[in-house]
Amino acid sequence: xxxxxxxxxxxxxxxxxxxxxxxxxxxxxxxxxxxxxxxxxxxxxxxxxxxxxxxxxxxxxxxxxxxxxxxxxxxxxxxxxxxxxxxxxxxxxxxxxxxxxxxxxxxxxxxxxxxxxxxxxxxxxxxxxxxxxxxxxxxxxxxxxxxxxxxxxxxxxxxxxxxxxxxxxxxxxxxxxxxxxxxxxxxxxxxxxxxxxxxxxxxxxxxxxxxxxxxxxxxxxxxxxxxxxxxxxxxxxxxxxxxxx
Numbered sequence: 001x002x003x004x005x006x007x008x009x010x011x012x013x014x015x016x017x018x019x020x021x022x023x024x025x026x027x028x029x030x031x032x033x034x035x036x037x038x039x040x041x042x043x044x045x046x047x048x049x050x051x052x053x054x055x056x057x058x059x060x061x062x063x064x065x066x067x068x069x070x071x072x073x074x075x076x077x078x079x080x081x082x083x084x085x086x087x088x089x090x091x092x093x094x095x096x097x098x099x100x101x102x103x104x105x106x107x108x109x110x111x112x113x114x115x116x117x118x119x120x121x122x123x124x125x126x127x128x129x130x131x132x133x134x135x136x137x138x139x140x141x142x143x144x145x146x147x148x149x150x151x152x153x154x155x156x157x158x159x160x161x162x163x164x165x166x167x168x169x170x171x172x173x174x175x176x177x178x179x180x181x182x183x184x185x186x187x188x189x190x191x192x193x194x195x196x197x198x199x200x201x202x203x204x205x206x207x208x209x210x211x212x213x214x215x216x217x218x219x220x221x222x223x224x225x226x227x228x229x230x231x232x233x234x235x236x237x238x239x240x241x242x243x244x245x
Contacts, residue, residue, distance in 0.1 A: 008039065015040040030060065047075040061094050071097035082106060085114075103129040118142055150176035165189055197228045 008015055008025035014036050016024045026032065029041035030050050035058070036042075044051035049063030052073075062068055062075035069076050069086060079086045079097035085107050087098040100107035103122070104115035118129035125133060125144035133144035138154050138161070147154035150169060151162035165176035172180055172191035180191035185201045194201035197215065198208035202225055211217045211228035220226040 013039060017041070033063075049075070069095050069097050085109060105129075148176075199228070201225060 003024045005015070005023060005025045012025040012027045014026050014029050016026055016029075016032065016034075017040065026041065029036045030052075032041055033044055033048070033050055034041035035044060035051050035053055037054075042054060045054060045056040045058065047056050047062070047064055047067045048059035049061040051058045051060055057072070057074050059070060059073050059075045062070050064075065067075035067077055069079050071079060071084070076097065082105055083100050084097040085100060087096045098110055101110060101112040101114065103112055103119075104117070105119045106116045107114045108116055112129075113127040115124060115127055115129045118124050122129040122131055123133055123139050123144045124142060125137065130144065133139050135153050136147050136151070137144040138147055138156055139145075140157075145157065148157070148159040148162065150159050150165060152166050153163040154161045155163055159176065160174045162171055162174055162176050165171050169176040169178055170180055170186045170189055170191050171177075172184065177191065180186050182200055183194050183198070184191040185194060185203065185205070185207075187203070192205060195206045195208070197211075198206070199210045199212050201208050206227065207220070207225035208217060208228045209225045215228040215230055216232050218226045218229050218232070
């Protein structure tokens, strides 16, 4: 029978046993879970399903339940934590350790948006590793977190960590406000303090629009403001612009 060969024909040149007196001849050792060693089929390493050599690093596929993933040419129990993810077998394909995108430290897939953690010096932002967090987010450890809704950029959580504000609001001591508090004026999207002599001001710190109860407002028609003075000049009438007046 075909299992009683004593020599193999050129079309099936490999003996199914490495040391034999008679046996079967095959064209390919691989389907048998063996590899061609000269004119005979020799056993693969115990961790391999199929192989191209005798070593544990010569695997072509994995069938041992304890070592299900093909990593390079080695069957392993689990894929390395860094740089690889477990590509689970589908429709009979071999489960393998597939490489993450180069930007990821660990990942769940091969795309650049499949990162789970990032290398040192980069931050995880919606699955991608970035060198710096985009506007509207701030770095928190190794991740980009969303700023408060009032901030366009921020340095941390909450509405007191804004660096810049969305349109229509102004930055005041880290918070975004609809209008600047008394004693401050709006310029370039930020609230800045008025000069100490002013109660309120506009356009610049020293352009007072009202004064405290102990000083008088000296009008400047060109600026819509003026200055706060302790006394009016001799030629001027006292018509004070003070708090509540």
